[in-house]
Amino acid sequence: MIKLRIGGVPEHFNYPWYITLKNKEYTKEGINLRWQDYPGGTGAMSKALRAGEVDIALVLTEGIIKDIINGNPSKITQTFVKSPLIWGIHVGANSKFKTIADLEHATVAISRFGSGSHLMAIVNAHNNGWNVNNLQFKVVGDLQGGIDALTNGDAGYFMWEHFTTKPLVDNGTFRRVGDCPTPWPCFVIAVRNEILENHFEEVKKVHDIINSCTKDFKDFDNIDEILANRYEQQLDDIQKWLSITEWNDGKPISEDLISAIQNKMVEFNVIEKKENSGDLIRNMYI
Known part of the structure; x- marks a missing residue:
């Protein structure tokens, strides 16, 4: 069984991971997926990816684009949450x-x-x-x-x-x-290059499982009440959040999207210049 380490913020966006881990859906596919909370957010996860302390991370789009351009040996594999933050x-x-x-x-x-x-x-x-x-x-x-x-x-x-x-x-x-x-989709999945090269099929299976969960996530019984209780939120706030949040259910990430985001980031002086968008991504699905 292969062990993969995944990190994300301990927030409601990532509850689908909790569900699939609790149901041992990765274990059934021969993958020992271990979750690590990163309260420090994308900056902390980018550092962990660089150090090899985590293999997969749920990171903010703008943060990981900037860090990959600056040498983080990882790739964006797909959008995770496609609505703005x-x-x-x-x-x-x-x-x-x-x-x-x-x-x-x-x-x-x-x-x-x-x-x-x-x-x-x-x-x-x-x-x-x-x-x-x-x-x-x-x-x-x-x-x-x-x-x-x-x-x-x-x-x-x-x-x-x-x-x-x-x-x-x-x-x-x-x-x-x-x-x-954010003027772009907010969360993406990033994976270390070494893991993509050596365990592509297992990483793809992880994507398959989470995409299947997020596709129907809003239809889960009492999901609004569950999230409100778990994250100490008002029920009407969670309902509003669910109404404006859209997950990606497996659609490939496009170079055009990454180019458009980079254009915005250059305009905002977040990055100095655009890089080849194809160098920043590795699609699970073609």
């Missing part, structure tokens, strides 16, 4: 900032450089006509670090997924002053 723009409960416009010169809390919270702060700055070169960042590691930084006044604002942070808005830890959707 809604990034909430948060300030501390007692912050003097009231609107997005107030944040132009404020320090941004980010999990790490190259993470989604970092890159989307740049996108948000562009959206608002700010000078990106003037952005100041405070590295905080993860969501808890963001809570601490805003509470202590070490940073002015922090961007994290809207629904994950909704309980913190509800309980008065954060105030949300706005949202910033």
Whole structure:
């Protein structure tokens, strides 16, 4: 039996993995798939892929494109969540900032450089006509670090997924002053090149299993109640999230899509120049 290590954020997007692991669907195919939570997000997973500490990762599209261009020996194998991610723009409960416009010169809390919270702060700055070169960042590691930084006044604002942070808005830890959707599909699956070269069929089987689950995920009995309880969310928030979230059920990722995303990333100064999109992907399905 082959052992494969997979990582992702401990958030509702990845609950289909929990279901398939709990049902031992990978074990039945001779694959010992071991899950690792990465609360630090895409930056932490990119580092783990580089170090060979994880074989497969569920990462933000913009983060892994940038890191593969910068030498991460991995490939994008497919889109995982094809709808945009809604990034909430948060300030501390007692912050003097009231609107997005107030944040132009404020320090941004980010999990790490190259993470989604970092890159989307740049996108948000562009959206608002700010000078990106003037952005100041405070590295905080993860969501808890963001809570601490805003509470202590070490940073002015922090961007994290809207629904994950909704309980913190509800309980008065954060105030949300706005949202910033990603201008591209939000999550992709990335796999280390070494694993693709040596265990392609097993990796493809992993994709087959998860795609079969996500295809019918919204139709599972009481899935809204299950997610609300597991992730400590309000039921109406989960229902809204389910209504706007679309998973990929196995459609190949195209070079055209990656090129279009790279064009946006160049426009936003997230990457300096486009690379050959075919070099960034390895399709499971042709």
